[in-house]
Amino acid sequence: MREVRAGRLSEADVCDADFLLRAAATHHGVASARECPLCGAKLRNTKWVYGEVLGRRVGSARSEKEIAEFVAEGLEFTVHTVEVCLACRWNHLLTSEVAYGKC
Numbered sequence: 819m820r821e822v823r824a825g826r827l828s829e830a831d832v833c834d835a836d837f838l839l840r841a842a843a844t845h846h847g848v849a850s851a852r853e854c855p856l857c858g859a860k861l862r863n864t865k866w867v868y869g870e871v872l873g874r875r876v877g878s879a880r881s882e883k884e885i886a887e888f889v890a891e892g893l894e895f896t897v898h899t900v901e902v903c904l905a906c907r908w909n910h911l912l913t914s915e916v917a918y919g920k921c
């Protein structure tokens with residue numbers, strides 16, 4: 819977060835979690851042990867799924883259980899884990915990984 823402290827980016831640019839992202843973090847997110855680098859509040863991790871095989875489910879937040887069900891269906895898709903701060907809206911793509919279904 820050096821850019822914020824140096825003043826090159828305003829906090830509004832960084833804290834851009836939109837309503838959907840915050841709602842997803844509230845309903846599907848799991849508490850993270852990490853703290854927000856901006857305000858120190860506890861972060862929530864939310865998993866988002868991407869992949870053509872998911873059809874209408876692309877780009878939606880999913881629980882671990884739902885992701886396990888997609889894998890069980892034999893689908894191959896990408897899971898983005900996003901950290902979200904509900905207090906100041908800071909968010910960050912933590913990991914991007916491919917999930918494979920068993921064939």
Ligand SMILES: [Zn+2]
Nearest residue numbers: 854857903906
């Ligand atoms: Zn924060």
